[in-house]
Amino acid sequence: MAIETPVDGLVSPYDLASDDGYEWLKGNLHSHTTNSDGKPSPQERLDGYVEHGYNFLCLSDHYKITRTDTVSWPDDFVLIQGAEFHPTNPFGGQVHHFVALNIHEDMDSQQLPPQLVIDAVREQGGTIWLAHPHWSSINILRDTLPLRGLSGIEVFNTTCRRMGRGEGSIHWDDWMSLEGKIYPALANDDSHALDSARHDTYQGWTVVRVKERTAAAVVEALATGASYGSTGPEIIDIQLRLSDQSTDKSRIVEATVVSSEAQRIFAVCDTYGTEYHEHGSSFETASFSIRANARWSRFEVIAPDGTKAWSNPFDLTGF
Ligand SMILES: [Zn+2]
Ligand SMILES: [Zn+2]
Incomplete structure (x- = not known):
């Protein structure tokens, strides 16, 4: 639901x-x-x-x-x-x-x-x-x-x-x-x-x-x-899709976030959550998996200068 x-x-x-x-x-x-x-x-x-x-x-x-x-x-x-x-x-x-x-x-x-x-x-x-x-x-x-x-x-x-x-x-x-x-x-x-x-x-x-x-x-x-x-970064695109790795018991949503230059992106969820980073390098596209059957996820983009952007939450229950 x-x-x-x-x-x-x-x-x-x-x-x-x-x-x-x-x-x-x-x-x-x-x-x-x-x-x-x-x-x-x-x-x-x-x-x-x-x-x-x-x-x-x-x-x-x-x-x-x-x-x-x-x-x-x-x-x-x-x-x-x-x-x-x-x-x-x-x-x-x-x-x-x-x-x-x-x-x-x-x-x-x-x-x-x-x-x-x-x-x-x-x-x-x-x-x-x-x-x-x-x-x-x-x-x-x-x-x-x-x-x-x-x-x-x-x-x-x-x-x-x-x-x-x-x-x-x-x-x-x-x-x-x-x-x-x-x-x-x-x-x-x-x-x-x-x-x-x-x-x-x-x-x-x-x-x-x-x-x-x-x-x-x-x-x-x-x-x-x-x-x-x-307070600085742009969030240019966010796309979510059900991962091929999903099973009936464990639903995995793949998230792709495109932003201005970032040092870290968080998927903040109602359960667990995850992060994407490249060990000190900056990047503009991040793809990562949201596990553990989270019901929603929002994304926080951290720029190299520490400024931040917050997406709104996405409903994951439909995936
Ligand atoms: Zn006030
Ligand atoms: Zn005020």
Whole structure:
């Protein structure tokens, strides 16, 4: 039986062909401006990402939507309207940090329990994501598992890395194994500083596979997993197939990952998992076997300079 997903099945971005009009777009879904605790104005924040070659951005200020009609941007750029909401946490952990994308109505999130905030975002047609769980000391079992309707998790956050808690991959795996469900992830800057400070801008991004340069198309690609997150490497292709070595008792899936220059690639699975490396040499194509009847696998690509990219999880139950 196929593994459960937050939408009706996740989509591999590598099944969406250029011949059908799909292209890769790079963006950041988490940034702050003078409308909350960010240093640049909304227009300055937006101009910075445009100038650095990004294709999409969300100005996700705390508590309140920064309206897209208060700024201007180039025609081929996509600005997603959103906010970072902070509902109370009735389960014992710290206050929640959720990034909401593609929303139009404000809410008093600090006065609401988290489930009502999630429901309100979804009723507006938006998506809502668990932000920087490591930095927020989120315990998935206690704080996240009681909730229904989150779209996925922020696996990397540049601002939180500055405090040593930038990665959420253990929370991601924990969530998927506790719930028996696979979720897509985002990699974001959560930029607060001015560009000149070089603290928390242009270091973590998400790449989506879309046909149209619209906010709706970008957010749908994120929610369906047609994306990957990165702090450097590109993940160009991932293909999976059932190995000829498989038997009825032991199913083996062969994975081929094509990336920019890598020093190591991990297949992170719900059980066991494996790695590919060439003993110190770098490479761009890795083929390896995923054993032990894993139900899902996601891939992490490590570049020679230590930067990293995270694929979304693949459902292996259909092989
Ligand atoms: Zn936050
Ligand atoms: Zn934030």
